Amino acid sequence: MDVKAHWEKVYTNKAPDAVSWYRRHLETSLALIERAVPAREAAIIDVGGGESTLVDDLLLRGYKDLTVLDVSGTAIEVTKRRLGTAAGQVRWLIGDILEIGLETHAYDLWHDRAVFHFLTTPEQRVTYVRQVARTVRSGGHVIVSTFGPEGPVKCSGLDVVRYHAESLHGEFGGRFRLVESSEELHPTPSGTTQQFLYCYCRVD
Numbered sequence: 037m038d039v040k041a042h043w044e045k046v047y048t049n050k051a052p053d054a055v056s057w058y059r060r061h062l063e064t065s066l067a068l069i070e071r072a073v074p075a076r077e078a079a080i081i082d083v084g085g086g087e088s089t090l091v092d093d094l095l096l097r098g099y100k101d102l103t104v105l106d107v108s109g110t111a112i113e114v115t116k117r118r119l120g121t122a123a124g125q126v127r128w129l130i131g132d133i134l135e136i137g138l139e140t141h142a143y144d145l146w147h148d149r150a151v152f153h154f155l156t157t158p159e160q161r162v163t164y165v166r167q168v169a170r171t172v173r174s175g176g177h178v179i180v181s182t183f184g185p186e187g188p189v190k191c192s193g194l195d196v197v198r199y200h201a202e203s204l205h206g207e208f209g210g211r212f213r214l215v216e217s218s219e220e221l222h223p224t225p226s227g228t229t230q231q232f233l234y235c236y237c238r239v240d
């Protein structure tokens with residue numbers, strides 16, 4: 037499967053507020069981020085940020101060191117356009133999280149909503165966790181949200197892995213200390229509901 041081609045097609049064909057994962061604001065992510073890193077200088081990366089408004093809301097709250105990464109250049113362009121001049125305050129990275137070279141110990145907080153669950157092989161998940169372990173500083177924070185145990189088996193036409201807090205945390209291992217987890221019922225634009233799981237870990 038050509039991951040980039042898939043996502044470019046999705047974002048070329050669908051309006052930002054028409055995709056199933058659309059939310060006007062990622063309230064749960066925002067609350068966790070503000071609690072984890074109250075200092076506005078914290079280096080935050082949103083992995084697979086797509087067209088979400090998380091970056092807009094973090095800028096509004098005064099966060100100064102933001103990176104948004106996505107495999108889709110189309111999604112990044114839409115988000116940059118929406119932000120206008122404020123886009124200049126953000127670092128934008130286009131690439132596959134399993135392949136892109138990120139700076140070592142660059143981030144205080146790693147955020148991922150609905151990307152990790154697309155990694156359906158153990159090798160992909162190990163590669164992802166290695167990226168997190170290498171790029172998040174000691175004492176840093178990792179917030180990962182996937183579909184929960186009652187969530188859909190597919191997202192955007194792709195197979196996903198659904199997680200309990202224990203199984204998601206289990207993918208990350210001992211250096212990642214689970215601080216809290218929660219489930220969220222996400223109302224999709226088409227009127228259905230999807231169960232999401234949030235896990236928040238500290239990196240030792």
Ligand SMILES: C[S@@+](CC[C@H](N)C(=O)[O-])C[C@H]1O[C@@H](n2cnc3c(N)ncnc32)[C@H](O)[C@@H]1O
Nearest residue numbers: 043057084085086088106107108132133149150
């Ligand atoms: C379901 S969407 C979620 C978007 C956003 N996080 C949100 O919550 O609105 C998944 C996003 O991850 C991106 N993505 C999928 N696989 C990726 C990968 N291997 N590397 C980087 N981004 C990826 C897609 O382009 C898409 O924007």
